[in-house]
Amino acid sequence: MFWDTVNNDQANEAETIEKAKNGDFDAFSVLVCSHREAVMNMVYRMCADQQLAEDATQEAFIRCWQHLSQYRTLSSFRAWLYRIAINAAYDLLRREKDNFNIDDLQISEESKVEQTVEQRQHKTKLRQAILQLPPASRIVIILREYEQLSYQEIADILDIPIGTVMSRLNYARTSLLKELAPQQEAQ
Amino acid sequence: MTLDHPEWLDAYFDQELNPIQTHIVEQHLISCEQCRVYLEGRDNLRKELQSLSGIISSKSNQRFLDEIRLRTQRRGVETIRIPLAKLLWYLVPITLLLALNVFQIYGWFTGLVDLIPGSSQFIVTSLLRLISAADGLSWLPTLLFPGGNLFGIAALFQWNFLNQIITVAALAVLYCVWMALWLLKNQRQSLNL
Structure with missing residues (x-):
């Protein structure tokens, strides 16, 4: 039953x-x-800038429309689209490089409903920790943890070997845990 | 398995291992406290990451689509540009294959010529006469046959079976190396523990 739905969805998308x-x-x-x-949130998690995320998403869909004839059905459309979006986001970030500083980013606070000040601070700290990761590791952990992509899909999107995906993912997780360790101990 | 290769524990955590590999890791985890703690840390981190909410766009879908439509109309259809590096992945093997075919055909041709006694010598001397007869090309024989030895075009007629085999084998090796590089770049191999 589940697979029928999945196959129908895939057929419809194709x-x-x-x-x-x-x-x-x-x-x-x-x-x-x-x-x-999904695209907008992925870019937002990369840069923590809502305006940039919206612009990059729009740019990604424009490129997607213009180059749709180059898309081959053998690969996943989502992976193809993410690849375009990542490139668009990097292009925008490069263009605004002089003005871009992680410390200056106004990280949007989480919904204040049913959240204590500590919880909000913790989430802000977590977002900062993600942003402080090297871009190459940051994008891998975002694609894995938020988009639930397989290692192969991540390797395809970023055009890197699976071994590199594994090492970058490991580095990102270890760095995040180290960054958050004092907080976790305090909790 | 130890924590010297923690990527494999991450792969297990992400359910990216095949059933045999998963079984090996699970057997290891029974006796290794350190790895269990490691995985617990990963699990906690995942829960924390999942707790971060995303954003909602300030634009409606309709407005977003209208803007895309407007911008694509303004920008027009971009010309397709294929980067040289990408083109090379296809051009190099095609060139090697063509070279292989050319050498093969040349091999057949020279083989046929050699069947007629004295024919290769006849072709060389005919070429020389033709060149010397043409005005302004008196420099060509020196270039083709420097020092009176058989070099240049004449050397091609000395191209024996062994030379053919060596050339074809060298091209085949080059082709295999190229394909290996291509496979490495676009690897689809499964994870091996």
Whole structure:
């Protein structure tokens, strides 16, 4: 039953992509609506800047529309789209490099409902720790932990070997745990 | 397995190992407290990371789509640019394959010529006469046959079976190396513990 639903979803998406490839903007709109939030959140987790995340998402979908004919159905559309979005985000970050400073970022506070001051501080600290990771490790942990992509998909998106995915993931997790260790001990 | 290779514990944690590898790790975990603590730390971190909420866009889907439509119309369709590095992955093996075919055909041709006694000598001398007959090309024989020895074009007719085999083998090795590099770049191998 579950696999039937999954297969139907995949078949529907493949059909929509094919229509979009033939220039059907309405079909493309369906793809945008189903992937927009995930792409935006992935970029936001990379840079912690909502405006930049929105701009990069828009740029990614524009590039996606323009290069859709180059997409091959053998690979996952989501992975292909993420690759475009990551490149778009890096391009925007590079353009704004002079103004970009992690310490200056206004990290949006989590929803204040049912959260103590300590919990909010802890989450802000966690976001800071993610941002302090090297970009190469940061993107790997985001794709794994938030997008639940497999090692192979991450390797495909970033065009790196699986072994590199494993080592970057390990480095990111170890660094985050080290960064958060004093806090966890205090709790 | 020890913590010298913690990536494998991460792979186990992410359920990326095959059933046999998973079984090996699980057997190890029974007796290794250090690795169990390590995995517990990973689990706690995951829970914390999951607790971070995402963002909601300030724009509606319709507005977002309208902006995309407007910007794509303004920008027009970009020309497709294939980077040279990407093109080389295809061009090099194609060139090697073509070279292999050319040498093979050349081998057949020279083999046929050699079947007729004295034919290769006849071709060389004919070429020399043709060149010397043409005005302004008197420098060519010196280039083709420097020092009166058989070099240049003449050397090609000396191309025996062994030379053919060596050339074809060298090209085949080059082709294999190229394919190996390509496979390495686009590796699809499973994780080996």
